[in-house]
Amino acid sequence: MSFKAFKKGMHNFTTNISIIINTILLIIVYFIGVGITFIFAKMVGKHFLDMKLSKGSYWKTLNLKKKPMVSYYRQF
């Protein structure tokens, strides 16, 4: 087996390992972080998306206009 093939094999191996580790970590984050928050939210009746139909208008006040310069440097 040439060094090049060995290097390629090692690269594939590390890629696969990192995918497996990332997936395990994300599953833990999902069930602990998202899951626990979800349970608390359910307990207090909090909804994160507006999905309920109602009788009134669905327009929400946005009032988005020019802001101070500093706010445009922010990603939020």
Next chain:
Amino acid sequence: MYILGISCYYHDSSAALLKDGKIVAAAEEERFSRKKHDTTFPDLAIKYCLESQGITIDDVDYVGFYEKPFIKFERVLSQHLECFPLSLKVFLSSTPSWINEKLRVVSKIKKSLKYKGDILFIDHHMGHAASSFLVSPFKKAAIVTVDGVGEWTTTSYGIGEGNDIRLLKDIQFPNSIGLLYSTITAYLGFTVNNSEYKVMGLAPYGNMDRKTNPWYNKLFKVVDVKDDGSYRLNMKYFKFHWADRMPSHAMCSLLGGPIRKPESEVDQRHKDIAAALQMVTEDIMTKILNHVHKETKCNNLVMAGGVALNSVYNGKILKNTPFKKIWIQPAAGDGGTVIGVVHYIYNTILGNKRTYQMTDANLGPKYNTEQIQTFLDKNNIKYTTFKNDNELVKTSAKLCHENHVIGWFQDGMEWGPRALGCRSILASPCNPKAKELLNTKVKHREKFRPFAPVVCDDDAAKYFDCDKPVPEPTDYMLMVYPVFKKWHKKIPSVTHVDGSGRLQTIRKHQNPRYYNTIKEFGKLSKIPILINTSFNIRGEPIVCTPHDAYKCMMGTGIDYLVMDKFLIKRSENPKDMWDSEKYAID
């Protein structure tokens, strides 16, 4: 002062460069990378923008980004929190790209471009609003933005006056007309964020009568619409907020069957559903626009967002609402927000006076005569040179009149999804077989899709029942109008099944060669209209370079290529080794 706008990581990455208040270059990444709807960081589009002005990134004063990534991430997290544990699969597939790319925009821009200056983040729908209003001919206008989703907003309206824009109200995710349209597009077996226009083209084959179309009323179970145009989706019919598939099982039950498999037969039910969707969309949009007119009391309207590319509805706006004038910029979708970002920074944030009005879309790469001749000579391509513009125009018109298909490569590449006479394929609309010929030999498109006519602005009202004066968005192929009945049989290839045409009007100052060729064709055929379809094959972005154009011609049934002042005949050149049929997929 130079300002660079960047959009990426969702769909249609793009870049635009503003110099002292004027857009000098803009292009979508897909044209350079040759990957349709490329989402990656637009290195190549940025490189083009900078090189077109002979500057480096050090000369750029500000870089603007087309959304607020952290707010968008908050919305994505909210979806996971609301839909736990159903969203696990999407969480696992999408989170890595958030961690590695989308939340690292600043470091990506600084590292990739070696940029040391300021980066400003503009709200997505403000980018849309600015992309339309600040380059429009209006000093004051009502603004409506409607797309799939930005950070949270999916639909918004407001008012623009001078340099200032105020977005007053919005509707937020998951309630979205854009996502409703995309969901039915997916249900009909077409690709989302790509083929919505195909559904729009399919609709006229269905039952367009609100009283007798069985799906029209059923779709109103999916969306609750108020008289003021505000709406909310009934989420039991959707899965896009937690899955990578859009319609739910309830939607499939409602619409009487499973999701259509891509490339399988499109039957009458599919056509009727497409028709119902188009009618529902039009009804919602009319209510929104009537409400916006009432609230803003403006007679001028500017629109942006993917839904503003619904040219069938756009052609009805001035007839069905109190608005008197309309403006939509050629790249109304997400890629086009970069135009808004750079103008918003220059005009609104920095307070500079508006001096630019978009009058054509030729903002992409240009190749001069010398560069094209060098390409042709270097590749041993046989060609002839036109002595002057008159010969070019006469020969091109004659070739079209003889039912040849022409590749037309002139001037700067178009900004936006439509080819507008710089990277176009031209043919005679009078040939009843032109549609079939173009479809089978060149475009490989679905048979139901119509081809578009191009007509000089001064001739448009003779052939099309259009608004008068012809609105500027018609120059960008953004309005569909009825073809007068007496012309239906004379221009069959561009008359859609419902008797409409998605026309492009061309004004002489925009592209004199193109304008004169159409006029010359009119002298030969008595009808000054040509078929204008984008210079690409299905599944490939529109051509950008002379190489792309030559390759496309040699792999398809295009007979001639008119590139700057050179005429290249396909049969005189060796056939390339590639076969366009192989790439004819979306």
